[in-house]
Amino acid sequence: MKTFRGGCILGMMLPWLFCLPLAASFPKVTIPAELQSVEAHVAVNATSCSVTCGLGLQVEETCEITPAGERKNCSMRRSHCTTTWGCGLQHLTIPVGKPMVLSCLTSDVIDLGVRGYSCTWKVAPGLITMNDVLFAPFRNPGFAVAFSPTKESDAGTYRCDVRMLKTFRVIKRIYFGVRVIRNDLVDLDFGKSLTREQKLAVRNEEGIEANVTLVDVEERLHFWQRKSFPRSLIGIGSGLVGIVVVSIALRCLQERLRSRGAENQTQF
Template sequence: MKTLENSLILGILACAFYLPLVVSYKKVTIPAELKSVAAKVSVNTTSCSVTCGLGFKVEEMCEITPAGERRNCTLRRSDCLTSWICGLLHFTVPVGKPFEISCLSSDATGIDSQAYIYTWRLAQGLITTNDVLFKPFKNPDSVIKLSPTRESDAGTYRCDVQMTKTFKVIKRIYFGIRVIQNDLVDLDFQKSLTLEQRIAENEEEGNKQNITHVETRQQQSFWQSKLLNEPLIGVGSGVIGGVLVSIALCFLRKIWRSNAAEK
């Protein structure tokens, strides 16, 4: 009985708390002014201009009416970030030749330089991505210019691009630079090939281009030889047959003469 009474009391209390909520509920109506308002949203966008680091994308912004119609469409360029790690780039530079490396891609040169912080580090004389081997390299700009390039400039340069407001790293890229003497090796690959290597390369290209022509010529030669050999085979067979017949006749003649002499 006490359990039943407790259950009834809890039920009454629940109804007491629930009823005011039900009674106080009112239907929400949307004002007529809001029904005619058009919202401006992005209806189309391009992919990011780069696969890593800071890039941009172009969005098509349109006003959408309550009826679903598009109007007053415009194009808007906005920043985008796919991945902040860009990996390692290799360069081979002769001594004395001017050379420069940049954290920013060519399509991002128009951005506000004050919105980002560029931090450079150098692993001198090494081509590596091991961050333990890097030491600070003073250069506040996004570009490092080597003019002229010296042997001591060889190594790996790491650039970190950070947001000025949040210090968030949005790009990290490594530049591996090898510096060589001008008389050590000729960078013109075709010019440095030996005569045998040039012949082999030309033969390889020629084989790829003339493989169909060679197969056609082989087929033509096969049928020509077949057509030429058939008459030769016939003539040869006739000559051999005639010789055999002549030998048989001579043998029979000798036998006939020997028999006649005995009689």
């Protein structure tokens, strides 16, 4: 009976045994008086990253936060931001002799400062590929590679990796697939292959003769260069064919009437 009573008493005391030590294990934290008046600089707002992959820029709004939670002395500053590290493959077609620059980072990111980042280049000569096994180291110390002039031997795929110096983690990888062609094989004059409407659209995008309409363009062209000229030819041709057919039909009818008149005269 004594054991039973002790068990009952112990069971009744268990909730108190669990509650009392928990309350005693978390002492009350007091903030020192000198820290209660400290103001902190906190980023309260930020824009989205300027790029969809790799290292970009964002604009942050930082403010001083008082102990009462008020904001003051707010300012805007630019800072680096990172998104997904894979940027895929970009295709480039360059004629022989033309200069070419492959930049791993945008100019605004470089202008802000890239001391905490490093860049390594690799190349797969003569191939357009994303198979990393086919790449060999390409010595280039900067974030951009310049070719001036471009040679046929420069064709291939160039891979750029941007890493953080502290963690050596890759934050951007981009592939540049470069095709180098000879000028005597292919004409890369894009303007020659454009239609009148496409040329007008290009002029409007460049801000040249933006107020010109298709009607004005048609009026400046010679009549044989206008879009309506083939339609006019078809209409004129159809009209001439119709006139010839009608004249032949009238002549045949006239001859039949004459022949019938001659037969009637011979009968009388």
